Amino acid sequence: MGTMQVEIVSAEKSLLSVEATELYARSMDGEIGILPGHQPCLLALDIAPVKVKLADGSTERVAVHHGFLYFQKNQAVILADTAETAATIDRRRAEARLKEMEARRANRENATVQASIRKQEVRLSVAAM
Numbered sequence: 001m002g003t004m005q006v007e008i009v010s011a012e013k014s015l016l017s018v019e020a021t022e023l024y025a026r027s028m029d030g031e032i033g034i035l036p037g038h039q040p041c042l043l044a045l046d047i048a049p050v051k052v053k054l055a056d057g058s059t060e061r062v063a064v065h066h067g068f069l070y071f072q073k074n075q076a077v078i079l080a081d082t083a084e085t086a087a088t089i090d091r092r093r094a095e096a097r098l099k100e101m102e103a104r105r106a107n108r109e110n111a112t113v114q115a116s117i118r119k120q121e122v123r124l125s126v127a128a129m
Contacts (some may be wrong), residue, residue: 002036003055008062010083013095015062022053023076025069032069040072047118048079049126060088063126067117082119091128096118 006023009014023034026048034042045067052060067080098120104113 002074004034004036004076006052006076006078008050008052008078009066010067010079013080015083015085016052016060018052018060019055020052020076021055022051023068024051025064025078027069030079034071034076035076038071041069041079042071043069045069045080047115047122049122050083056072063089063119063123065122071125084123084126089123091124091127093128094123098124 003019003021004023006016006018007014018041020074021036025032025034025043026046027043027109028046029043032043036042047065050062052062054060062078063084063086064078064080065082069082070077070079098117101113101117101120103129104110
């Protein structure tokens with residue numbers, strides 16, 4: 001199996017630039033897996049982990065909070081509003097923010113509260129790996 005170049009960039013910085021054999025993400029339409037040779041695509045991303053299987057067999061997980069995934073000619077680029085690698089996530093801060101947002105859960109219709117809860121859950125799931 002071949003490899004592809006994967007780059008993950010947030011509004012603040014470049015997080016990852018690697019050779020990979022597999023890429024998994026959640027678009028607004030559902031989960032997607034991309035292997036080298038995949039057809040070109042442009043997808044809007046949801047709040048979810050992105051999993052990248054590196055050429056050396058290891059795996060990198062990144063918490064992505066909205067953005068776009070573009071794939072063409074064995075190059076995947078993820079442009080994220082916010083993104084964090086597992087190593088950079090402050091678990092205590094994420095847990096505190098999650099508790100704060102869950103306290104507001106009574107106002108379940110508030111999309112901002114719902115998005116913040118989902119963001120903290122994704123951060124904690126990525127950090128736990």
